Amino acid sequence: MSRPRTQQETKGEAPASLRPALPWLLGMLALGALAIVVGLVRLDQLPDPYPVHFGPAGDPDRFEARSTVTVLMPAVVGLLSGLAVFATLLLVRSQGHGRLVQPLAALGFVIGGGISLVSLAQYLSEDAVAPGWGLWLVLAAILATLVWIVVASLRSGGGSRDDREGWRLWGLVYADPEDPHVFVPKRTGVGTTVNFGRPMGWVVMALILVPAVAVIWFAASVG
Numbered sequence: 001m002s003r004p005r006t007q008q009e010t011k012g013e014a015p016a017s018l019r020p021a022l023p024w025l026l027g028m029l030a031l032g033a034l035a036i037v038v039g040l041v042r043l044d045q046l047p048d049p050y051p052v053h054f055g056p057a058g059d060p061d062r063f064e065a066r067s068t069v070t071v072l073m074p075a076v077v078g079l080l081s082g083l084a085v086f087a088t089l090l091l092v093r094s095q096g097h098g099r100l101v102q103p104l105a106a107l108g109f110v111i112g113g114g115i116s117l118v119s120l121a122q123y124l125s126e127d128a129v130a131p132g133w134g135l136w137l138v139l140a141a142i143l144a145t146l147v148w149i150v151v152a153s154l155r156s157g158g159g160s161r162d163d164r165e166g167w168r169l170w171g172l173v174y175a176d177p178e179d180p181h182v183f184v185p186k187r188t189g190v191g192t193t194v195n196f197g198r199p200m201g202w203v204v205m206a207l208i209l210v211p212a213v214a215v216i217w218f219a220a221s222v223g
Helices: 019-041 068-095 098-124 132-157 199-220
Strands: 050-054 060-064 183-185 192-194
Touching: 019 068, 019 098, 050 068, 068 098, 098 132, 192 199
Parallel strands: none
Antiparallel strands: 050 060, 183 192
């Protein structure tokens, strides 16, 4: 007995390839691993107390006792945040949204790899202070990739109208537990939205919010 055809198969759309994301993922993991290794090797040579907060110009304004946790925390948090972004690619693949693969992979790389590079510069500095412009460069790159994602999402929607049931709040929110799709075309405007009727839809929203949380956390470290 053959299984029912999915909406994606009915439309003749193949699952999105994740190959374009592989270089971004490997690059992020390499930078993250390098930062952690250098941080561990240089741990005893780093100043104590250790700078953990910086002003807008990159000058340290708060210190804590040097430890493995305080030294490696930024690199580890950045790496985990980047991996969370890459996790959304599994859902993007199943929905056939190939246009979102590159920008999402780039965002994961910028978050994980960018924070790793700043941490690496801090570990290699005698006073454990990275160049102030490096922090702002990473923030600018994160915002740029977020814009890229928005543009790609609009293009992926193709302007198609969706008339399925499950729309709430005048077609702004979609929630249908019977619909297996996590991503659906927006009913108004262009682009895609998530199905809040599926538990995975809430997971996707949580993963999407990770970059915003990372931006806020990273900005707070230089604010």
